[in-house]
Amino acid sequence: MSSAKVPFSKVAMLSLALSISTSCAQIAAATPQVVEIIKPGSASKHELEQKAKLRKSIKSAMASLRQMHKAMEESCLILSAEAVIPKHVLEEHPYAEVIQSIRELEEASQASASLAALPIIGEEYLSLRRQLAKARSLAVRIEILINQRLNTPQVFESDIDANGLVALADMATDRLHRLVS
DSSP: OOOOOOOOOHHHHHHHHHHHHHHHHHHHHHHHHHHHOOOOSSOHHHHHHHHHHHHHHHHHHHHHHHHHHHHHHHHHHHHHOOOOOHHHHHHSHHHHHHHHHHHHHHHHHTTGGGGGGGGGGGHHHHHHHHHHHHHHHHHHHHHHHHHHHHHHHOOOOOOOOHHHHHHHHHHHHHHHHHHHO
């Protein structure tokens, strides 16, 4: 049995989620201005500054998402291993809040879908949306792993013949293969 490990820092994870939310709020605030000022022809200094500010916010959100994803991957590895993790640590996990925050950001990012049509910024913005989805998916997986550790499985006494169960599974598999063929 290994020593106790902490699979996440609640404060660090929530700080990263807040950083991502802040960057996404800046993106949402800048989007109408940038979409409105995009005109064919030469770009003014103000237009270029607005685009640069928007791209900076997208890059900041992406950097925070990368940090969060890395931390969550480490958490996932620790939770998947047979490490001993104190129950109180598992009960105080931040992933429900992280998942909710990312879902809200994904919903809000749909309102800024007009950015996707812009050159360069659009590609960066779509990449940000993909990373949000991946981060949410990983956070959900971690929450499932935590719930598995918190819930003790129910064990039932049984007199089932193990060989009979194997034979039944083999028969069902063979039947499935015949149906597919």
